[in-house]
Every structure is written in structure tokens, then in C-alpha cells.
Amino acid sequence: MTEFLSPVSKAVLAHKEVLPEGSLGKHIFCHTTSGMPEVKAHGFAIVAVSENRNDINFMGEEVELDAYRKAFYSLYPGNWKRPIFDLGTITKGDSVSDTYFAVQTVLRELLENEVIPIVLGGSQDIGYAQYRAYDTLGKMVNVVNVDSLFDVGDAEKPINNKSYVGKIIVDKPYNLFNYSVLGYQSYLNPPAEIALMEKLFFDPYRLGEITADITYSETIFRDADLAFFDVAAIKRSEYSYKHNSPNGLDGREICALSRYAGISNRISSFGIYELKPFEAVPNGPDMVAQILWYFMEGVAFRVADEDFENEQAYTIYKVPIDDQVLTFKKSKKTGRWWIELPFISNVDNKLKRHTLLPCTYGEYLSATEGEIPERWLKARRKNEV
Structure with missing residues (x-):
């Protein structure tokens, strides 16, 4: 696993040193040039992935994730007992498929050791690799995607960040049992994809349904194994990036959904995608940091209540x-x-x-x-x- 991960940058480590006592950064075990921390079961493992070449809007820009780390480190923890490990960054491979292989390998090892991976990623097609990490676990999985789009696309064409779900559906091994989308916007999705979701008995929920009663989302996450969060599901006025829709989830709603994902006893990996350079989204790091915080808060409040034999x-x-x-x-x-x-x-x-x-x-x-x-x-x- 270590061969795929580069250490947390010196800039982030220097930021960690000057943080006040009690802040999250003071409690995070980081991968440094001195070595990788011993990752313990039931902890959180942050894995950044600086891959975005399959973004349909890719213009050669690099994904810089240090600002997101710094914002998260600066927060204060809740009443949490699980350790947090920052394992560093999976940098771009020679090809995108090389990056997918690295992500799949790292996440699979973490899952097998009962560690919860948290992926901070560039383009959302990395979610395909997050899903493929479950290939060897011998079970069908349910995926929940918080997104304004279905991201099904044309599975016959090369994978991109708007078609990776199509690849999940058609590529072997077939591990997908159910796919749910929370917060989709009808006018942004082709009618053929909406019809396909119904044909496959998947569970799409429109933005209005989610915001009308966000508590219903808890049942969706409770039945899920992994979650994707596309920050483009957040409306533009709350997450200032030009590709976001003027309609979408607000900051409190996206954090509530993140907390529901954490509370789920079954969710074993969590990914936040479509992270852009800090300059493109000035308030992005703070928003993402709080989404992460609420996921961990939810995990801290998990209650084992699924002993159906009793x-x-x-x-x-x-x-x-x-x-x-x-x-x-x-x-x-x-x-x-x-x-x-x-x-x-x-x-x-x-x-x-x-x-x-x-x-x-x-x-x-x-x-x-x-x-x-x-x-x-x-x-x-x-x-x-």
C-alpha cells in the first residue's frame, strides 16, 4: 500500500504544528517522510487522490488538495474515540487506469483491515475505483451517490466523470445490488438515463424530495455500503464554482446527509469528489472540511441495532x-x-x-x-x- 502513497506535504505539516492545542490536526497521525503511521482497525484513513484527467472539462489543471487538509485540521473534534490517519496522496499514474489500480489496492487493504477510507478526490470517476475495492470482499454492495446527476452515461465509451456509474453497472465482476441518487435535478439528466434508473429498479430521489424531508435519507444510507458525495450537488451560491447549478443542496443539508452516512452501521467507505483548485472555489476547503467533520461525527454515534436474530x-x-x-x-x-x-x-x-x-x-x-x-x-x- 505504501508504494502508492506520497507523504503529506511539508506545508500541511507546518500548518499542523502551529495549530492550537485541541484542534483536529493535533490528533491526526500523518504519513511523513519518516514513515507511515501504524493504521489501526476501526479508525479513519484519509486518502487524497490528485487525479482529474477523465473530467469532461479537464483543461490541464492540477488538483491541489492541501487547502482541504488545512481546513479540516483547523477544526475541533467532537467526542470521538476513533483515531484519524492521513495517509497522504495518491498522485497521478502514467495512465488514469494506473491511478484507479492504486486507489483500488489501497482502499481494499484498508477495508480488509476494518479501517474506514475517506477519499478526497479530483474527478468523480475515481468513485469507480472506490467501488472496485469491494471486488474481493465477496458480497453485493449498495452505493449511494449525493449528486445532481446520475453519472450513468454511455458505458460503451471510455470512462469519464459523468459515465463511471455505467461502467460500474456493466463491468465484471457484478457486485452492485442497488444504486441510489440523492438530490438529482431532472432538467440536468437525459430522459433516457431517468428511464434506465427506473428500469433497473434503482432509487433516484429528486432534490425537492430530499429537501422536503431530509430525514428520509437516513434509511437510504442505512442500507448502503459506500457513499459518493459530488460537491457539484451543492448550489452555486453556497459552493462558488461555475459548474455548479444555481439550485442544489445548501451547506446544512449536505452536512446533514454526511452525518446520516456516518450513522449508517454499514457504510465502510466515503468519498468526496470534484474537488477543484483552491483558487477556483474560495470557500470550498471550509465546506469540505465540515462535510468530513459531520461524517466522522455520525460514525461516533453509531449504535449496533441490527441483531435480527435476537x-x-x-x-x-x-x-x-x-x-x-x-x-x-x-x-x-x-x-x-x-x-x-x-x-x-x-x-x-x-x-x-x-x-x-x-x-x-x-x-x-x-x-x-x-x-x-x-x-x-x-x-x-x-x-x-
């Missing part, structure tokens, strides 16, 4: 609808809800863990009035395919 830990509710009975489970510890999917015996064994789907109390109430949750219907159809 019937004493849950209250079970049976709701008859037409010719079937929906089974809901409510955790006595956290009050969170799940709905049971009927197990289908002829599917791949890797799908067995998807027989319980996170849901809300509101969806339970709707079921008592005869309305089957849409996500339940989609998940069942996927299990039957």
Missing part, C-alpha cells in the same frame, strides 16, 4: 395487505424501523443479507392504510431478477 431486541408488527402480510421490525434500542423482504431461495447467496430493508415509521403507517412502500416493491423485483 427477537427480544425488536417489536414485530404484521400488516396484511391484499393476499400478503408485510412484516415490520422496530428496534427497541434506537426506534429505527425495517421491513422484511420474503427470501427467494433461488437467488445468489450474496443477496441473503438484503432480506431486511430499512424504512420509516411513516411507511409503516402507510402500510396500515393499504399502501405498499415503493422501495419494498423495487427491492423485491430486484431479488426476483
